[in-house]
Amino acid sequence: MRISVSSDMDQPVARALVANLRGRGHEVITYGALSPGDDPQWAVCSQAAASEVAAGTADRAVVCCWTGTGASIAANKVPGVRAALCTDAYTAEGARRWNDANVLALSLRLTSEPLLTEILEAWFSTEPSPEEEDRQNVAHVTR
Numbered sequence: 001m002r003i004s005v006s007s008d009m010d011q012p013v014a015r016a017l018v019a020n021l022r023g024r025g026h027e028v029i030t031y032g033a034l035s036p037g038d039d040p041q042w043a044v045c046s047q048a049a050a051s052e053v054a055a056g057t058a059d060r061a062v063v064c065c066w067t068g069t070g071a072s073i074a075a076n077k078v079p080g081v082r083a084a085l086c087t088d089a090y091t092a093e094g095a096r097r098w099n100d101a102n103v104l105a106l107s108l109r110l111t112s113e114p115l116l117t118e119i120l121e122a123w124f125s126t127e128p129s130p131e132e133e134d135r136q137n138v139a140h141v142t143r
Ligand SMILES: O=C(CO)[C@H](O)[C@H](O)COP(=O)(O)O
Pocket: 008, 042, 065, 066, 067, 068, 069, 070, 071
């Protein structure tokens, strides 16, 4: 997959995220503090990464900020984006299964590297639910 990644801070866990994704064989495009010269404001870089998903130039995005809240809010303002702030693997699995989330938001503060690995494993191994009720809910929140 082609995955856009943003972070407003150049933190070890953000670098580990990029390395993990590349290690899984994904093509990674970076925004914000992960890309020297790019605008590192969380609102700007999160929307830049999320916009790639909406435009179809990336399959998924991962957006990060210190809390994860600003990054998820900014990403969710992009039409077509369903961003989910995930702090554990169960939540990441549910975000894919029930919400068909196409953008993963992470807190740089809360996410340790072992937790990051668990979240990414859950995120990439879970497909959206085929249940009609789930599909209707996803359609309802998709602009
Ligand atoms: O978590 C965040 C936004 O939700 C930011 O990472 C946090 O506010 C720090 O940003 P700044 O360095 O611009 O003050």
